[in-house]
Amino acid sequence: MSVAAVESYLRVSETGIIAAAALLAFDYCLTFEREVRWVYGTKWTLARIHFTLSRYLPFVGVGLAIETSRVEPPSETNYCGSFGTTTNVVYYLCIILAEAMLIVRTYACWQRDKKILFGTCMLFITCMVVAIVVSQTLSQEPNDPVLKALNCIGVETVVSAAIQYASLIAYETGMLCLNFISFRRMKINRNSGHVVITLYRDGLVYIMVILVFSIINAVVALTASIDFTDVLNSWSPIAFSHLAYFSTFERRVDGNINSPFRPCCLTCMLPL
Template sequence: MSVAEVESYLQISECAIIAAAALLAFDYYLTFGKEVEWIYGTRWTASRIHFVSLRYLPFVAIAMAIPASRVQPPSEADYCDSLGLATNVVYYLCIVLAEAMLIVRTYVFWKCNRRILIGMVSFGSMCMVAAIVVSQTISSQTINPVYKSLNCPGSDSSSATAIAYLCLILYEIGMLGLNWIAFRRMKRHNSPGPLITTLYRDGVMYVAAILAFSVLNAVVSLATPPSNGHAQYSCLTHFL
């Protein structure tokens, strides 16, 4: 692969990060007022720590990703250094926090049913392990030409990312099903007011939106050339 092609991939990576940062900032602007109204001034509970981590950790990931992506080939010190690895760890930690938020919402909708909680955690853990094992297996068998040109021990991030998102999609379909069942049970056995109905309906729509993002990310990862920028963009858009 020529230096010009590698530079093109790296520019795509940087543009993807900037685009995701713009989406994240816009989402923050739209919801900051509600955050001040409902979160500020409350006690620091586990739920608040979870929310604040999920809310602000993506900005840390953005701050780490931009310098990590600004590299000129050939390079093996900048692109594959500890900053790049730490950035990926932060990305995937954000995804885990976002999926944990789904578990919390679903757990509440099922009136804190412990069997449902154990089932969700077990199913989520199995999907996560499957995503890691399968994607790492594929990664060890294919070489990303961009990473090879940068003298990195990288692999075909497109295939690995797509497989990881397929496992994530399976998990989110299960979450969507549980939220839909809880919504139907609530309407069948109770006479809820408009506030409760809206809460449950919006919960289903929230899970459906996250599922749609995962499907979009999986499709884009298969349709685009292999580049680290897509992985970064996917992770950032996932927890908007």
């Protein structure tokens, strides 16, 4: 494959990454005021540390991705070497943090049930270990001409990618079922107010959005070329950053006065 073709691919990838960075910055500006109001000044508990990492780690990932794609000339050193590996590690950390947020929500919605916490943690660890071990075991020489031209090694196969996403989707489906069960149980209890019902419902929406995003990633990874795969991957941290914000701050508007209440979120049961 010619160097010109490789450079063309990298330009497409860089354009997608820059667009993702612009969207991340725009979303951050829109939501920064509420973050200052409800997070700044609170104690550094585990919940706040988790939120902060989920909120700001995508900025690191996008910055590394831009730096990786803009280096000229393109080579295995910047694209498939230690710098590219660091970018991938940050990308996976963004995903892990977003998925771990589901455990916190589920634990809160089940009234801090220790059995639910243990079960969801074991499910999470099992799915993540399966995904990581499989990807390392089934990695092989790349078939994609771009990666061949860059001399990349240890690239995941279609089968390993399928197992990775299958593990992720299985985990998210399990969490969705648990949250749906807790939602149904809560609705049966007539003493639950509108705010609590909204909290549970929004939690289901949050999980369904992540599940749909994982399915889209799986379809693209298994069917599309590496150009589209990398562009979509650059948008994943943006989505997870916004979802981390959404899961922590959910604005409530009074029926009579258009003013936000203190966020009705997982911190109602797990102090931030």
